[in-house]
Amino acid sequence: MNRQAHKDHKDGKVLFVCFVSLVVLLAARPFGVVLAVHAQTAPVPVVRVTFAEAIQRAQERNPTVARAAAGILRAEGLIRQSRSATLLHVNGNVTSTTLNRGVQFDGATVTPRSQLTATLTADMPVLAAAAWARRVQAEDTKNVAELTVAETKRQIAFATADAYLAILVQRRVVEGNSRARDVAKAHFDLATELEQKGTGSKLNALRAQQQFSVDEGLVEVSRLALYRAQEALGVLIAADGPADAADEPDLSVPAGALEPEGSGRPTAGSPATLNPLLQRTDLRLFSAQQQAAERVARDTGKEWWPTLDAIFQPSSTYPAQFFLPQNSWRLLLQGNIPVFDSGQRAALKVERQADVEQARASLAGATTEAGSQVRAAREAVASGERSIASARAAADQAQQVVNITNISFRAGAATNIEVIDAERSARDADTAVAIAEDQLRRARLELLNALGRFP
Secondary structure (H helix, E strand, C coil): CHHHHHHHHHHHHHHHHHHHHHHHHHHHCCCCCCCCCCCCCCCCCCEEECHHHHHHHHHHHCHHHHHHHHHHHHHHHHHHHHHHCCCCEEEEEEEEEECCCCEEECCEEEECCEEEEEEEEEEEEEECHHHHHHHHHHHHHHHHHHHHHHHHHHHHHHHHHHHHHHHHHHHHHHHHHHHHHHHHHHHHHHHHHHHHHCCCCHHHHHHHHHHHHHHHHHHHHHHHHHHHHHHHHHHHCCCCCCEEECCCCCCCCCCCCCCCCCCCCCCCCCCCCCCHHHHCHHHHHHHHHHHHHHHHHHHHHHHHCCEEEEEEEEEEEECCCCCCCCEEEEEEEEEECCCCCCCHHHHHHHHHHHHHHHHHHHHHHHHHHHHHHHHHHHHHHHHHHHHHHHHHHHHHHHHHHHHHHHHHHHHCCCCHHHHHHHHHHHHHHHHHHHHHHHHHHHHHHHHHHHCCCCC
8 A cells, every 4th residue: 555655656756847847848948939820821812903993893794783784685575575566467377178078069169179278467456555555664664674784783883892992991900910010029029138138027028929929810810801802802893813902992072962951851953962863773763663663553544445456368279169269358457345354454453553552662761761871971971080080199199109118118117018008009099090991981982872973
């Protein structure tokens, strides 16, 4: 029993000596050695575009716009179909007739056993109110399709602008984090040098190293966010890889656009603001949909109107019958008068009236929302201008604090913690400036969009 206890005590001493040796080795490591992180370089953007080029390429090459443009072709097909219903139709017919036996009378063939008849029918609508109405309705459909394409282009342009602005703000964040990392690295080098000279401490060097590691991680995170924004822009402009922003967009607000309105609603004829009903493609689309639905509802009564067709039918028969000429023609005037349909047209009218009410509600809701967007965007621009002024002042003051604190630390009048806090505050202030600038750009973009001035 004593022998086992002695063995356990001996093994414990060995483990303790190994642990102490490991601690000593770790403590003896020079703090100037930083763990190397092998960072892979992010893919280089395949194209750099200006703001105007990005919007143009997105509107021309984005597949969503191409799908919307197909609706115009479909509408043109509907117009041709409805137009053809009001024009001349010509059809040919050839009939071969074979009887079990022919009919003869007094040695003459009255009805031949085999006979071939060729007939040509020309049909021209003379009175077709419903068909004429459908032709105009098809033209309304094309107008709606064209406005749908314009609205799709606006949405794609807005998404492209959003991705473009995201690249700008993420680039500023990367620059701010990189500056903070460089400052932290310089502070870490100084703390290591002082520790090696005996005038500093390991604790100060560890604190500086920790701050440098944190800033290095923030640089990597912000670089990834920048790359994702570049990929998003590349998808929108249909590029083969990430795309980068090449310039600062001009999002200047029109003169008088920041002046508040008395009623809060956009009014026509006001020189200080634009009427979204006349400028915004989405409201123009809703308005066109309402007009198209109202036309269809009004034209329901035309389906009760009588129709009149003029039909001309020349025909030729071989061999000719005894009592009928071989070549003949006839002219018909064929009329059709609806009398009773068991409520089918009445039900159709109710359904079309429901479509009208739905289109009216959509337009009214979109108009109210447009007014709210204009007011909110005005306030966002004004607030963003005030915020960016404060953020820039705070960033400048924070940088001055960093400079003064570093000088004081070198002179021994400031602590390591004060330097790290000043560096962290400066980094946060730079990030706040980038965010404030992004918010102001986005507010201006939203105002231009709300006023129907973008793109």
